[in-house]
Amino acid sequence: MPTLRLALAQVNPTVGDLPGNAAIVREWSRAAADSGAQLVAFPEMMLTGYPVEDLVFRESFVAASQAALHRLAADLAGDGLGDLPVVVGYLDADGPARVSSEASPDRGPRDALALLHGGRVAATYYKHHLPNYGVFDEDRYFVPGDTLTVVRMAGVDVALTVCEDIWQAGGPFAVARQARVGLVVNINGSPYELDKDDVRLPLVQRRAAEAGAAVAYVNMVGGQDELVFDGDSIVVAADGTLLARSPQFAEHLLIHDVELPPAALDAPTGDLGEMRVDRVAVAPLPAAPAGTVEGGIAVRVTNEAEVWHALVLGLRDYVDKNGFRSVVLGLSGGIDSSVVAAIAVDALGPHRVVGVSMPSQHSSGHSRDDAADLAKRTGLDYRVEAIQPMVDAFLANMSLSGLAVENLQARVRGVILMALSNQEGHLVLTTGNKSELAVGYSTLYGDSVGGFNPLKDVPKTLVWKLATWRNAEAERRGSEPPIPDSSITKPPSAELRPGQLDTDSLPDYAELDAILAGYVDGDKGRDELVAEGHDPAVVDRVLRLVDGAEYKRRQAAPGTKISIKAFGRDRRLPITNRWREPSSS
């Protein structure tokens, strides 16, 4: 059997940075060639970054992507890499975008793949299955391709596919079997979700069985607004055997020698019913390398480790790709701000993180102590700004009471953080967890101010688990646990009035999070939740809180998605909405 040395380049492109992304392709193609690779594959939309959203409608951007692709092909040849087939994703268009109705074109923008070889674009493929659920809106943007591209190289037939093509039965993988290919390459921009890696390998194995071919799955890595791509690139044999696998959340060049069947000389081409098959041959290829290379199989990590790395990478890339030098956040001594501070320090280093303690008359002594302790443990830049003089100025000039006074304290803190941001250039981090966002347990323009929220999609019960995991991880490594124990163990409180506890107005977080997982993530109705054993009165109260807080979420900062359904583009509900789950049935 012929052997092909594959390289899967699990890299971190940036949306809109065409020159920078092309430079990554050149650099990693060089590394792949140096390792003797005969084929290197980069992620979906490598040249443009992903997702580019409505930039698809900008003709100048489409033209720039096309031009960058051809320039890259020439540059690779100029780099002496003309023989190496390089698979890259890019934005193409063979017709105008569909920005309105009264036209059902079969041409338009394409989520495209190109195989670069010999200084030119040797083959292209247009993504066939377009996802239009969850965070994906690809029916808005792209016209689906209906032709499978098969490339003959070094005596082997390789089919080229993009992302969602692998998530659906039928289409390219079924046609690849008819076309009798030996290998299917699948390039991805597949965002992280908790447990998705557990789904991914069986999925790739099912498609290998469907295609009757080996599958090489390459995914990007890095943060893009609310998404974080986790990598986890995979090679499986035609029989489903896992051959090689990259780690998550890190750039990685996975190089693996794959034995493949020789190309069938009588393999069918042209119209195969479900799709057309186009065939291209590329030669010469880099010489068959000496020896054997195995990519290895990266070890899976725990859920807490996975989420922690996702949050660190999501924050780091948001900060760095948007050109911020530093972040600032309020430190209350509570668990949420402590965990965000620890994430920020892991992402950026302590010298790029400013923590501000903003005590009021209702702040307990341990709040200030815990905030200071956290600062000492992590080494971040610690400040104290008392809020009482500003709160008093408002109270002296306005007639406020009750909730208005509670919210005033949170808003004065928000003004302080934004003033520091304006004065010193920090990005403000906000720290409300998913449970709070769900029930609206926050002050709009108060503790919710900020440009990014690492905990936006993290339920409170998971926040505690992350803190415990991070501290244990530090101990395992022999370094100082960043989060004070008392921040983890004390009962949560907003400290906006004397003796206030979260449990005064919310159910126990274990119960709350279980209900939220059903209602928010699972779209379950009231009766289903009650049938699962939750207290009907608690369910009714939680559902009303969630429904009533939509207006707050609409103005919330972005934050890294880690669940199957994050607030934001993943869960789209009207603000004006009189539907309330019936409380009896």
Place this chain on the structure above:
Amino acid sequence: MPTLRLALAQVNPTVGDLPGNAAIVREWSRAAADSGAQLVAFPEMMLTGYPVEDLVFRESFVAASQAALHRLAADLAGDGLGDLPVVVGYLDADGPARVSSEASPDRGPRDALALLHGGRVAATYYKHHLPNYGVFDEDRYFVPGDTLTVVRMAGVDVALTVCEDIWQAGGPFAVARQARVGLVVNINGSPYELDKDDVRLPLVQRRAAEAGAAVAYVNMVGGQDELVFDGDSIVVAADGTLLARSPQFAEHLLIHDVELPPAALDAPTGDLGEMRVDRVAVAPLPAAPAGTVEGGIAVRVTNEAEVWHALVLGLRDYVDKNGFRSVVLGLSGGIDSSVVAAIAVDALGPHRVVGVSMPSQHSSGHSRDDAADLAKRTGLDYRVEAIQPMVDAFLANMSLSGLAVENLQARVRGVILMALSNQEGHLVLTTGNKSELAVGYSTLYGDSVGGFNPLKDVPKTLVWKLATWRNAEAERRGSEPPIPDSSITKPPSAELRPGQLDTDSLPDYAELDAILAGYVDGDKGRDELVAEGHDPAVVDRVLRLVDGAEYKRRQAAPGTKISIKAFGRDRRLPITNRWREPSSS
């Protein structure tokens, strides 16, 4: 030729209010019957309101819609209206929702229409063309129908269709011609855009020609978050003659007698290639009424009047449907807050509007005078809250300068408005116009605080035109113009530092708005804008401002869409985005 007395019920449903929406159908069906109507049609998704967004994924909500439909059919018969065919939109499902990939079901949620008659659901139809552009995400939600439903009533064949079906050539209207129907009913949830009414009539006429049949187009009216539905229901004859037309932005029962060809006894049924045709007959119908009724043709209004009514209705429905009793806004004496105050007073009456002047040391005398003058003209509840004591408290405790001090003033005003909202229960209105939102000329958590923004999609140059139009309209009616002349004529200023003018940092608004119309609404690139004659340096500067302000827009309050491309769900761009239009070519 048989004559059918048609009733088009241009009504205002509320998302999620199934009992309330059903009550509207019963009330207006009664009114239609009292006018001798033999067929009454209500808008798309009448029972659920539109758009319901991810409520589609809630099985309890789908079941409630289905149950409400059957209850309504029975209730109409109980009301003595069993003979009257009633066409209503609702949410149906014949399979589970597609919330992930790895399944391409041909069953699932449906954007459905039912014809109610004789106490039961006599016929149903599932929307065939699903819009997935602009603000629409219907591929996310619905499975398209592939069967055209034709109902024989009073000797006439009537085809039933939904909204987007009329916006695309081919499909239901083409099949309606094959099926030789006399009338096509099209029920809509079609959001307002400036000039859309000018497109709508020719569109309906084209489809009448395609179907070779009369067309009855009924649209809803009212506000739903960022959308406002303008009504504008239309009846045209098979030859395209406009027979009757409802006004925009008002509930209206359009009743019109339409002469229709008798049903063809040999008309085809079953599989017609592009779609199936299902036929149903309903009888008895209400007796042919005596006399003739013509619905009349509502007069078109100017663009300014159209937009003003859209903004008034959009605000009123947001406030009322969300249960607010009153609104509060800051009054600077400038044009934006003056126009929002006048809109709010028109929408809610002066007793439900609180205006707060919040002068600082940089506020000019005319600012305070103009704010007080506006309050006097409109009769709104006027307050004054000086910001200096609170600003001074921050300045005494923090070391701030420059932009941080400017923004501080805006944020203290934001805290004051939110405190009044918490204390007294008002919805806060924010007043940044589309031009400011585009270039980021606002303070996040400062002047941008608020739950709704009537001017969000109104460019500054149009704000001035609206003010002039509203004052002229007042004079025409013999009432007091609400907006002080000097608010219209003075040069715009944020008044955050001495002598500051908008033109210090922005181009002239006429030039700015022309560039924004091309870049934001038209997706034009830099070179196209320069080729249109704009100063290259100004274009470059404006584009950079727009690109850099995406993070602010992501946290902006909702506001009524009036343009072809509003910020929000209509224009989706990444925050993290290094693409900048090349400044030379």
